Amino acid sequence: MMLRDMQPAAVAGEFREYHINLYGFGARKVLVTDEEVPYPDGKLIVSRTDTRGIITHCNQSFVEMSGHSREALIGAEHSILRHPDMPGVAFKSLWDDIEAGRIWHGYVKNLRGDGKFYWVYATVIPNVRDGRVVGYTSVRRKPSRTKIRESIALYQQLKAQEGSHWDGPEA
Amino acid sequence: METIYQLTVSPDFTPEHISGWYIYNTWLQRNLGLHFHLEMYDSFDAQREAIRQDAVDLIYANPYDASMLVREKGFRAVVHPMGVADECVVAVPVESAVQRVEDLQPNARVASTDDPDIHLVGMIMLEPADLNANNVQSIVVDGYVLVAKALLKGSADVGFFLKDAWDGLSNTVRKQLRPLVTSQISDIQHVLLVGPRLMDSAEDIQNLMLRMPQIEKGSGVLESLGFEGWAEVNQEDTEFMIDLMDTLKAR
Numbered sequence: 001m002m003l004r005d006m007q008p009a010a011v012a013g014e015f016r017e018y019h020i021n022l023y024g025f026g027a028r029k030v031l032v033t034d035e036e037v038p039y040p041d042g043k044l045i046v047s048r049t050d051t052r053g054i055i056t057h058c059n060q061s062f063v064e065m066s067g068h069s070r071e072a073l074i075g076a077e078h079s080i081l082r083h084p085d086m087p088g089v090a091f092k093s094l095w096d097d098i099e100a101g102r103i104w105h106g107y108v109k110n111l112r113g114d115g116k117f118y119w120v121y122a123t124v125i126p127n128v129r130d131g132r133v134v135g136y137t138s139v140r141r142k143p144s145r146t147k148i149r150e151s152i153a154l155y156q157q158l159k160a161q162e163g164s165h166w167d168g169p170e171a
Numbered sequence: 172m173e174t175i176y177q178l179t180v181s182p183d184f185t186p187e188h189i190s191g192w193y194i195y196n197t198w199l200q201r202n203l204g205l206h207f208h209l210e211m212y213d214s215f216d217a218q219r220e221a222i223r224q225d226a227v228d229l230i231y232a233n234p235y236d237a238s239m240l241v242r243e244k245g246f247r248a249v250v251h252p253m254g255v256a257d258e259c260v261v262a263v264p265v266e267s268a269v270q271r272v273e274d275l276q277p278n279a280r281v282a283s284t285d286d287p288d289i290h291l292v293g294m295i296m297l298e299p300a301d302l303n304a305n306n307v308q309s310i311v312v313d314g315y316v317l318v319a320k321a322l323l324k325g326s327a328d329v330g331f332f333l334k335d336a337w338d339g340l341s342n343t344v345r346k347q348l349r350p351l352v353t354s355q356i357s358d359i360q361h362v363l364l365v366g367p368r369l370m371d372s373a374e375d376i377q378n379l380m381l382r383m384p385q386i387e388k389g390s391g392v393l394e395s396l397g398f399e400g401w402a403e404v405n406q407e408d409t410e411f412m413i414d415l416m417d418t419l420k421a422r
C-alpha cells in the first residue's frame with residue numbers, strides 16, 4: 001500500500017512540511033509539529049512486519065501512540081512512522097543487522113499521524129520459524145531523558161553529515 | 172512397567188495455591204489416564220537443572236523459561252491460564268522522596284525475588300532512570316512478603332512485586348508502600364507446556380484443559396489454582412511470546 005501524504009486537517013497547531021524520500025516507495029509529504037507525546041509508563045509498544053517491513057501485527061499501545069487507526073497501519077510500510085529528524089543511517093544499520101540475522105537496538109524519534117512525535121528505545125529481532133526468517137518484531141520501551149538528549153545531538157550531527165536530501169524548511 | 176511422567180510448576184507459585192497443584196495432579200491423572208508425579212522445585216535453578224536432565228514432561232512454566240523449553244528442549248505450549256497476569260508492580264516505601272521512577276538514583280537498592288520474568292520487567296521499568304544491572308544493588312529475597320519487608324525496614328529503596336502478590340499483601344503493609352508504576356504488557360504469560368516424551372498426548376491434554384470447567388470437579392480444581400480457566404495457545408502465539416521475551420532479555 002502506498003503511504004499517503006499527510007493532510008493539514010489531521011494536524012493540530014502549527015506545522016512544518018517535509019518531503020521525505022522513502023526507500024522503495026518514493027516521496028511522501030509529512031507535516032511535523034514540535035509537540036512531544038510522552039511514552040506510556042509500564043507499557044511495551046509492539047509491532048511485527050513481514051520481511052519487507054510491511055506491518056502485519058501491532059498491539060493496542062502501538063495503535064494509540066501512532067495516532068493512526070489500526071486499519072491504516074496493518075498493511076502499511078513501517079516507514080509510516082518515519083520522522084524527518086531521524087538520520088537515514090540509523091535505519092540502514094537496522095536493516096543491515098536484522099537482514100544478517102542480528103538483533104538491533106536503538107533510540108528512535110517517531111512521527112505520529114497528527115504530526116506530533118514520541119521517543120522510544122526499540123529492539124528489533126528477526127522472527128525465525130523452521131530455520132527461516134519470516135518477519136521481524138520490534139518491541140519499544142520508555143527511554144531515559146539522558147539517552148534522548150544524547151540521541152538528539154547525535155542525530156543532528158548525522159543528518160548534517162548526510163546533507164539534506166529532504167525538501168524541508170532547512171533545505 | 173507403567174511410565175510415570177513428571178509434572179512441575181514454576182517455583183513462583185503463590186503459597187496458597189500449593190495444595191491446588193496437588194489437587195490438579197490428582198484430577199489430571201484421573202481424567203487423562205496417565206500416571207504423573209508432581210515435583211515442586213523450590214528454586215528456578217533447581218527446576219532448570221531438572222529440565223536440562225530431561226526429567227520434566229509437563230510444566231506450568233514461567234514465560235522467561237518458555238524460550239529454552241520450546242527452542243532447546245522441544246516442548247510445546249498448549250494452554251495459558253485465564254484470570255492471572257504476569258504484571259509487575261514497582262513500589263517504594265510510602266514516605267520515600269521518590270515520586271516517579273525517574274527520581275531513583277544510581278546505586279539504588281532493588282529488592283526482588285528470583286522470579287525471572289518479574290525481575291526482567293521490573294528492571295526494564297527502571298530504565299527511564301538510567302538504571303541497569305550494573306548500577307543498582309540487587310537484593311534477592313525468598314518471596315514477595317520479604318520484598319515488602321525489605322522496603323518497610325529501609326534495607327531496600329525500591330521493590331518489584333508480581334501484581335497478584337502485591338494485591339495479596341495485607342492492607343496494613345500495602346498502606347506503607349506506594350506503587351510508582353505497574354506494567355501493562357499482557358502478551359507475557361505463564362504457559363502449560365508438554366515435553367517430548369508426552370507429545371503424543373499433547374492434544375488430549377489441551378482438550379482436557381479447555382473442557383476443564385465442564386468436567387466433574389474441574390471448576391473446583393481451577394478455583395484452588397486461582398485460575399478462571401485455560402485458553403488455547405497455538406504454536407505461533409508461543410513463538411511470538413518467545414520473540415518478545417528475547418527482545419527484553421537482549422542487552
Ligand SMILES: Cc1cc2nc3c(=O)[nH]c(=O)nc-3n(C[C@H](O)[C@H](O)[C@H](O)COP(=O)(O)O)c2cc1C
Binds near residue numbers: 022047049053094
Ligand atoms: C520490525 C520493524 C520495526 C520498525 N519500526 C520503525 C519505527 O518505529 N519507526 C521508523 O521510523 N522506522 C521503523 N522501521 C524501519 C522502517 O522500515 C524504515 O526503514 C524507516 O522508517 C526508514 O524509511 P526508509 O527505509 O524508507 O528510508 C522498522 C522496521 C522494522 C523491520
